[in-house]
Each structure stands twice: as C-alpha cells, then as structure tokens.
Amino acid sequence: MNSQAPHIRPVIRQLDEAAANRIAAGEVVERPASAVKELVENALDAGATRIDITIADGGKSLIRVSDDGCGMLAEDLPLALARHATSKIDGSDLLNIRSFGFRGEALPSLGAVGRLTITSRAAGADGASITVAGGRMQPVRPASGNRGTVVELRDLFFATPARLKFMRTDRAEAQAIADVVKRLAMAEPYVGFTLTDGDRVVFRADAEQGELFGALQARLARVMGRDFIDNALPIDATRDEITLTGFAALPTYSRGAAVAQHVYVNGRPVRDKLLTGAMRAGYMDVLASGRHPAAVLFLTCDPQLVDVNVHPAKAEVRFRDPGLARGLVVSALRHALAGAGHRASSTVGTATLGAFRVEPEGVAPPRPYQMDYRPSASARRASLDLQAPVFEAPVFESPGFAESPSARFEPMPETVPEPVAAPLGAARAQIHENYIIAQTEDGLVIVDQHAAHERLVYERLKAQAEENGIASQSLLIPEIVELSEAEAAQILSIAGDLAELGLVIEPFGGGSVAVREVPALLTRLNAGALIRDILDDLDDQGASDRLRGRIDAVLSSMACHGSVRSGRRMTADEMNALLREMERVPKSGQCNHGRPTWVKLPLADIERLFGRKD
Numbered sequence: 001m002n003s004q005a006p007h008i009r010p011v012i013r014q015l016d017e018a019a020a021n022r023i024a025a026g027e028v029v030e031r032p033a034s035a036v037k038e039l040v041e042n043a044l045d046a047g048a049t050r051i052d053i054t055i056a057d058g059g060k061s062l063i064r065v066s067d068d069g070c071g072m073l074a075e076d077l078p079l080a081l082a083r084h085a086t087s088k089i090d091g092s093d094l095l096n097i098r099s100f101g102f103r104g105e106a107l108p109s110l111g112a113v114g115r116l117t118i119t120s121r122a123a124g125a126d127g128a129s130i131t132v133a134g135g136r137m138q139p140v141r142p143a144s145g146n147r148g149t150v151v152e153l154r155d156l157f158f159a160t161p162a163r164l165k166f167m168r169t170d171r172a173e174a175q176a177i178a179d180v181v182k183r184l185a186m187a188e189p190y191v192g193f194t195l196t197d198g199d200r201v202v203f204r205a206d207a208e209q210g211e212l213f214g215a216l217q218a219r220l221a222r223v224m225g226r227d228f229i230d231n232a233l234p235i236d237a238t239r240d241e242i243t244l245t246g247f248a249a250l251p252t253y254s255r256g257a258a259v260a261q262h263v264y265v266n267g268r269p270v271r272d273k274l275l276t277g278a279m280r281a282g283y284m285d286v287l288a289s290g291r292h293p294a295a296v297l298f299l300t301c302d303p304q305l306v307d308v309n310v311h312p313a314k315a316e317v318r319f320r321d322p323g324l325a326r327g328l329v330v331s332a333l334r335h336a337l338a339g340a341g342h343r344a345s346s347t348v349g350t351a352t353l354g355a356f357r358v359e360p361e362g363v364a365p366p367r368p369y370q371m372d373y374r375p376s377a378s379a380r381r382a383s384l385d386l387q388a389p390v391f392e393a394p395v396f397e398s399p400g401f402a403e404s405p406s407a408r409f410e411p412m413p414e415t416v417p418e419p420v421a422a423p424l425g426a427a428r429a430q431i432h433e434n435y436i437i438a439q440t441e442d443g444l445v446i447v448d449q450h451a452a453h454e455r456l457v458y459e460r461l462k463a464q465a466e467e468n469g470i471a472s473q474s475l476l477i478p479e480i481v482e483l484s485e486a487e488a489a490q491i492l493s494i495a496g497d498l499a500e501l502g503l504v505i506e507p508f509g510g511g512s513v514a515v516r517e518v519p520a521l522l523t524r525l526n527a528g529a530l531i532r533d534i535l536d537d538l539d540d541q542g543a544s545d546r547l548r549g550r551i552d553a554v555l556s557s558m559a560c561h562g563s564v565r566s567g568r569r570m571t572a573d574e575m576n577a578l579l580r581e582m583e584r585v586p587k588s589g590q591c592n593h594g595r596p597t598w599v600k601l602p603l604a605d606i607e608r609l610f611g612r613k614d
Helices: 017-028 032-045 076-080 106-113 170-186 212-224 226-230 273-282 322-339 346-356 377-387 449-468 485-492 495-500 527-541 546-561 572-584 603-609
Strands: 050-056 062-067 115-121 128-133 148-154 192-197 200-205 232-239 242-249 261-265 268-270 295-300 426-431 435-440 443-448 472-482 504-507 512-519 598-602
Touching: 032 050, 032 062, 032 106, 032 148, 032 170, 050 170, 076 115, 076 128, 106 115, 170 192, 170 200, 170 212, 170 261, 200 212, 212 226, 212 232, 212 242, 226 232, 226 242, 232 295, 232 322, 242 322, 261 273, 273 295, 273 322, 273 527, 295 322, 426 572, 435 572, 443 449, 443 572, 443 603, 449 546, 449 572, 472 527, 485 504, 485 512, 485 527, 495 504, 512 527, 512 546, 527 546, 598 603
Parallel strands: 050 192, 261 295
Antiparallel strands: 050 062, 062 148, 115 128, 115 148, 192 200, 232 242, 242 295, 261 268, 426 435, 435 443, 443 598, 472 512, 504 512
C-alpha cells in the first residue's frame, strides 16, 4: 500500500430495509430447521393446540406450518412483516419475557430470503392473506380458512443463493427439522404435532391428557421411546426460586454421544454450557468413559432471574445466579441416582437375551414338545427334591477374605425377606469364579462379583471421606503458581471450596498464588497444572469438579484393589451377603466405571429362548 496516497474517507450509508432483513436473516435463519423452529414457536405463542408442519426437499423448497391459534386480523398482517414489530412485549421490560418470540425478526427475515405467504383468521373476523418475496411485500387480500394461521415458506434462500451452497443434503436437513419439532413437542405435551415430509408422516404426537407429570411422561415415551421412560428416574426439586423437573435415565442407559440430553428453561429449549456441565457433574462417578447421560430436564423460574436476550436465535440463556441453577441440577441428579439404589437398565437384560437368541434361517422353529402349562411352585419343588444329588457338595475355603476390611460384608439384618423374594434373589451358583447366579421369583440375576463389590467399597470409602473430610498434607516448600491477576482472583474466589477438598491456596502477590497443602490421597500432584485446568473449567462452565474427580478416581482405585477379585470362589453365605448389601447401597447397579454390575433375565423370556412360549 502506498503510504503517500491520500486517505479516502469511507461514506456512511443507511442500508435499505431489504438488505437489513437479509443480514438479520443470516443470524436468525441459519438453515431450514431454524425457520421451522421460529414458525412453530410463533404458533405456540398464539395458543395453538394443534400444529401441522409440512416440508419438501429438506425444507428448501417448502415449509408450511398450520396452527389453530388465535390468528391475526387483516390489518395486523403488514405489521407482522415489519422488523421489530411484535405482540409479545411492549419494550418496557426486557427481563420479563414469558413467550418464545419477542424480537420481531423471524417473519421479516424469512420474507427477505424466501417467498413467504401468511394466511390467518381471528375468531369473529374474516380471513386475510399477505405475500412477501425477497423483501417485496404484496397488498393484503381476502382469504378463506379456519381460525388460526398458515405460514407457507417456499424457495428458502432464493434471494441469497450463496447460502444454498452451505446447505446439507435434503435428508440431513429433514432430520434436523424432525429434531427441532420433537424437541419442541417434548415441552408441550398438551399440544398435538404432526410433521409430514411430502406424503410421508415423519412424526406424530397427539395431545396428551391428564395431570402435567403424567402427560409429560406419555409425551416423552412417544418422542424418546418407551425404553427411556422405563429406565428413567423422575426429577422434582426446588431450591430458592428455581424448580427442576423432568426425567433422568439410569447410568447404564447411557449413549455414545450427547444426543439424548434436552434442557429447557421456562419451556424454552436451550443449549447451555453451564447446564450441560452440571448434568455431566451429576453423573460424574457413575458413567463409563466416553458415555453420555440421557435426560430431559425443565428449569422453571421467575423470568426476572434469567436473561434470554443474549442470542438472536434465543438458544442461550444467562442466569442471574448461575451457581444456584448449576447446584440444583447437580444435587437433584445425584439424589435421584442415589435413590435408585441397585437399579440397572432393563435394556442390559434385553441385550443379554439378544446375545443368546439364535435367529432362524428361514425355517419355522419346531413345535415345542413341552406341556403348554407350567407346573405349580410346589410341584416344581417336589420335582427338584427328587433330582437332588445324593452326595454332599464340597465346601470351598476362602482364605484371607475375612482379614480384609474393605472386602468384609455387613451382617444381614435379622428380618430379611425370603431370599428368592428379595429384589436380587437368592444365590444358587458361582460360575467361572466371577459370576453369581441368583434365582428371583420371576427369573434369574447374573452378578459380576468384582464389579459389584468394587462399587460397594467405593461408596463406603466416599462416605468415610465425607464424614471425616479429605485429609491434606502440608508442603515443605509451597508451590508458587504464576497466573494473571484476573486468573489469580478467579481461583482465589473458590479457595474455600478447594480447601474442603484438601487443596489450600493463598495469594502470593501480583498474579501468583501459593499452594500450601494438597490432598493426602494425591501423592504425585502437579498443582500448577491442576489449577490451570480448574481455571479452564471455570471459563467454560462457570464451575469445576476436576479436583473432586481426581480424588474420586483415587478412591475408586483403592476400592478396586480392596474388592473381591475375579477368580475367587465364594460361599453361598458370602454371595447372599453381597446381594443383600447391593440392595441397600445406592448406585450399586453400576460399577465405578459405569458398567452394569448385574443383569436380570425374566423367566418368560428365558422360556421363549427354549421354545416354551411363543
């Protein structure tokens, strides 16, 4: 660039309305799914009880959303297409927002990049229609129709063809639209939804009936699947002015990606790092590496406590007290998982049966030769008595077991249910010196003895640590960690929380902090690296469980080494004692690494394997 050339002063111009709307559309309408989201939310704000969505070519050539809401008058239609015109707020209080939409940008943005037609009729008024294409509005004309509104969007992005190059395949865009509709449908169980792609109904959910929690459960079963509800725990907790409800799945019903995590704030679906981090913390020591929890959670609070006006697409929120919201999610999830006791996912047993089942190769299975009825319980016992061996079974010695405190089982209470009637049944055998076979009233249970006892010892060690506190060890020479002044202030703001976990830090002048004590359990600790990792968590999620996680990892390792080992033969009393303790201890349905500790095989399914039942 020639430094001697005269500087040319740029001219400030006022963009015309069409250009401004196309720019706004780039923020609000990223893809066809974004347009569907905005239109369906408008229908919900209008009080619709039935919403029908029709798409073609992944929403690129057609998106039509019909609702039975309150509708609009003819004189309202041009105003609905004006930028920043809305019926949701009056602009006096941007923190008291109780509707999905409030920015007044969606319809004018859609009209700027596509061919948009709105047909609407309010109760007691005549219907009317208006069309806008590429930002050019046509006059209002009379139209017929039922009460409500039909918004038809054709040729999305025809006015900005460069955007079409960034679209994915029709199939991928259609899947994104289906995900949006299902996500909105989960929060509105009393509203019916239908999504049609061409002539094919992709998704249908009729309006549910009954009280809210039951209606929500039925809607989630329809959207998430029956397996999710069968393996989910109800969540209902309140802290100060925030309420958390919903369903969270058992740890053994986990997913390989975070695709089954749905969080709503005041009914609005959001993707918030604070809340997803809180969900991860709630499942911290019960999930296998690389697995993600499945949950649908609804946070409800006064609109004054949360700011939804932080993103054009309204996908992010900001809480006035983020620590309160995060703490509620973490504590509610941990309480629910602890209350689940020894439960494990029913899908584990289904998968086990599936591994046993042999698929027929085009030939019908032979007719079962067994009788069509099952003998009574007393008849079965008499038959088994006749089949009992005449010799005494050998007794296996268990040297060293009693001397290990971590491997000792608590004595069974004086009043216990009949072992077979107990949830995990009565131990009948041990196979491969690792798996306990127990008989229940309606099937059998297979227990991984090492995994199960590992969880029991781990929970015992955690309880001891919480009761007595995490012991710390003073450093002969404090470790000085150099940070920026802002980082030092940030880490020192949680110094009290870190001290409860055995990490004691103090200011050391400027941007430095001195590490005086470290948790005694962590013998080889790089305090500087740990503090920087905690700071990264605070920046990303607003909180950090990294130190707690490291301590739990040490306790988990201790539990692993102090548990009943694979290959160790157990007596019947020891096996039954293990089963009874599993029934009493929270989270015993999965080991410290998130794997199931037991599976149940229903007797009816076992009989099907052998052709006893159709």
